[in-house]
Amino acid sequence: MKVMKFGGTSVGSAEQIKEVAHLVTSRGKNIVVLSAMSGTTNTLVEISDYLYKKNIDGAKETINSLEKKYFITIDKLFTDEKYKEEVLAEVKACFNYIRSFTKDLFTLFEEKEILAQGELMSTAMMNIYLRSLGFKSAMLPALDYVRTDKNSEPDTQYIKQKLQALLDKYADADIYITQGYICRNAYGEIDNLQRGGSDYSASLIGAAINAEEIEIWTDIDGMHNNDPRFVDNTKAVDTLHFEEAAELAYFGAKILHPTCILPAKLNNIPVRLLNTMKPDAKGTLIYNSTASRKIKAVAAKDNIIAIKIKSGRMLLAYGFLRKVFEIFETYKTPIDMIATSEVGVSVSIDNEKNLDNILDDLKKFGTVTVDKDMVIICVVGDLEWQNCGFESAALDALKDIPVRMISYGGSNYNISFLVKKEDKVKALNLLSDNLFNK
Ligand code: ADP
Ligand code: ASP
Ligand code: MG
Numbered sequence: 173m174k175v176m177k178f179g180g181t182s183v184g185s186a187e188q189i190k191e192v193a194h195l196v197t198s199r200g201k202n203i204v205v206l207s208a209m210s211g212t213t214n215t216l217v218e219i220s221d222y223l224y225k226k227n228i229d230g231a232k233e234t235i236n237s238l239e240k241k242y243f244i245t246i247d248k249l250f251t252d253e254k255y256k257e258e259v260l261a262e263v264k265a266c267f268n269y270i271r272s273f274t275k276d277l278f279t280l281f282e283e284k285e286i287l288a289q290g291e292l293m294s295t296a297m298m299n300i301y302l303r304s305l306g307f308k309s310a311m312l313p314a315l316d317y318v319r320t321d322k323n324s325e326p327d328t329q330y331i332k333q334k335l336q337a338l339l340d341k342y343a344d345a346d347i348y349i350t351q352g353y354i355c356r357n358a359y360g361e362i363d364n365l366q367r368g369g370s371d372y373s374a375s376l377i378g379a380a381i382n383a384e385e386i387e388i389w390t391d392i393d394g395m396h397n398n399d400p401r402f403v404d405n406t407k408a409v410d411t412l413h414f415e416e417a418a419e420l421a422y423f424g425a426k427i428l429h430p431t432c433i434l435p436a437k438l439n440n441i442p443v444r445l446l447n448t449m450k451p452d453a454k455g456t457l458i459y460n461s462t463a464s465r466k467i468k469a470v471a472a473k474d475n476i477i478a479i480k481i482k483s484g485r486m487l488l489a490y491g492f493l494r495k496v497f498e499i500f501e502t503y504k505t506p507i508d509m510i511a512t513s514e515v516g517v518s519v520s521i522d523n524e525k526n527l528d529n530i531l532d533d534l535k536k537f538g539t540v541t542v543d544k545d546m547v548i549i550c551v552v553g554d555l556e557w558q559n560c561g562f563e564s565a566a567l568d569a570l571k572d573i574p575v576r577m578i579s580y581g582g583s584n585y586n587i588s589f590l591v592k593k594e595d596k597v598k599a600l601n602l603l604s605d606n607l608f609n610k
Contacts, residue, residue: 174202174385177352177374180210181391182448183294186248189301192389195451196347197307203348203377206298207370208290209245212238213353216287219270223278223286231274239267242293249297255304262296285362288315291351291370299349310342311349318355318373320363327358328435332380339381350377371429375443379435386436386443388428393447394456395420395427397469398604402597405609408455409469413462416469416552417443419586423550424473433458467553467562470603472596475522476508476546478576479531482516483538492537493517499533508548509579509588518577520548520590543576545593551603556584563587569606573599 176196183189183206196204208216215238222231242263250256266289273282295311302309317334319327342348352370357363365372371388378386392400394408395417412420414437421428427445436443436458443458462468481496496517500507503526507519516538521527527542534540551566563580566587577590591599 173381173383174199174387175205175374175378175381175383176202176387176389177205177370178207178448179370179388179390180207180212182389183207183298184210186245188448189245189249189298192448193298193301193305195389195448197302197305201345201347203312203350203381203383204298205350205352205370205374205377206291206294207352208294209242212290212293213287213367216270216290220278220283220286223273223282226278228274232271235267235270235274239263242267246297249301250304252304255300259297259300262300263293266293266296281361284364287364288351288354288362291354295349295351302347302349308344308346309349310345310347312338312342314351314354314373315356315362318365318376320355320357320365322358324357326355326365326376326435328376328379331376335377335380365431366429368426368429369431371432372435375432375435378441378443379439382439383441386441387446388432388443389446389448390427391447391449392427393450393453394445395425395458395469397608398600399425399470399472402472403600403604406604407608408453410454410456411462412456412458412468412552413585414443414458414460415583415585416462417458419550419552419583420469420471422473423471423548423552423586423588425469425471462554464554465559467551467555467565467607469552470600470607471550471552472600473508473522473548473550474593474596475524476520476548476590477522477524477527478509478518478520478543478546478590479534480516480518480541481534481538482541484515495537496534499530502533503530505530509577509590511577511579520546520577546576546590547593547596547599549589549591549596549599549603550586551588551607552586554584555580555587557581565607566603569602570599573602 178192219231219234299309299311319330321327352373353364355363374386396406398406400406418433421430446455447453505521505523509520511518555562573595575589580587
């Protein structure tokens with residue numbers, strides 16, 4: 173059995189829902205994971221913002237206009253009145269539930285309940301649509317089997333057991349439908365796996381059933397060798413190692429959520445990135461082997477802060493780095509890049525929340541300087557250190573751009589450069605020109 177995950181744009185309209193229905197029913201008995209229709213989660217965030225600000229009129233207006241969009245989609249999707257009534261009842265119940273929060277106290281807890289409605293509605297629509305076509309479609313409610321533990325990590329044993337019980341219960345189904353993104357926390361409350369987290373759901377489900385493959389269906393034909401939003405003439409990469417894909421996802425390749433790779437990698441399950449609009453395109457296969465001696469792709473991660481700590485005391489001192497890292501640990505702030513010299517250390521972080529506290533504490537150890545609005549440009553491929561020429565090719569491509577930090581040798585798969593925000597697009601294009609399009 174495979175897991176097939178479809179993102180928001182893949183189920184963004186009645187026509188697209190029809191196409192996905194056609195696609196999944198022609199590929200056997202698999203688990204289909206769906207995101208909310210595109211734009212829905214953003215609108216649900218907007219509604220929650222109105223409710224936090226006690227702007228009830230703003231919330232109601234936004235709820236009504238979102239509801240109208242769903243009614244139009246349902247009208248286009250269903251011809252049979254019986255199924256149309258059934259789906260309308262479910263979707264109306266979701267909207268009335270969202271409306272119920274316009275009356276009372278609004279907290280993070282209520283927001284999560286609202287955010288869950290998008291995936292509940294898209295899956296209800298697909299499930300009933302498939303049944304209207306004559307298929308035995310079974311709903312696997314994610315809120316009944318996807319659970320996180322007290323550390324907000326997925327409770328993999330629980331997921332495995334509960335999911336298996338549901339699959340057994342609906343053993344005679346032709347196909348299974350389930351929600352991405354949503355889950356319950358250790359206390360049974362509705363929660364989610366963070367924005368874009370449907371990819372993670374797919375991977376967790378794939379791991380739980382030891383799937384033959386995890387397919388991530390989206391609006392582009394695989395992982396491209398550069399960010400198509402900023403660079404023209406990018407091309408899909410045929411194969412990536414799990415580690416390469418993890419680096420690209422972490423450093424900004426939006427096609428894949430960074431958390432998606434680990435469950436697949438731990439269970440040795442291939443991940444394939446595919447295009448819903450071009451189902452026959454080969455896409456990208458992510459697995460534990462890949463073409464060697466090649467630079468594969470480039471990605472960029474925004475909103476990075478570089479911090480330099482210069483200290484006379486670092487000279488010949490051990491324990492200095494530990495003290496520096498402990499400060500970041502205290503404030504639960506992960507470090508992305510690091511570069512050291514005899515007199516100092518530079519690190520980069522992507523979270524400004526505790527910056528003032530971190531800087532205050534670092535100042536006890538040396539002179540601290542901060543550069544904000546930086547971008548990590550990550551070049552990924554076979555960068556094993558004994559292969560000559562690859563890191564120098566990347567460096568050479570960026571020779572006209574000021575580089576604040578370089579990180580190389582941390583893994584066999586990447587070299588990262590820290591540049592100014594205003595140089596990002598130029599840097600991405602120079603890397604494509606020099607590494608892929610020569
Ligand atoms: P979905 O809604 O299906 O989860 P996303 O919007 O999250 O889709 O991801 C797909 C988008 O990722 C593409 O439309 C593309 O603009 C963007 N993207 C960014 N970097 C890359 C890359 N290296 N390769 C492919 N797509 C990328
Ligand atoms: N619907 C959620 C979001 O927009 C989850 C996802 O699409 O992966 O973030
Ligand atoms: Mg996505």
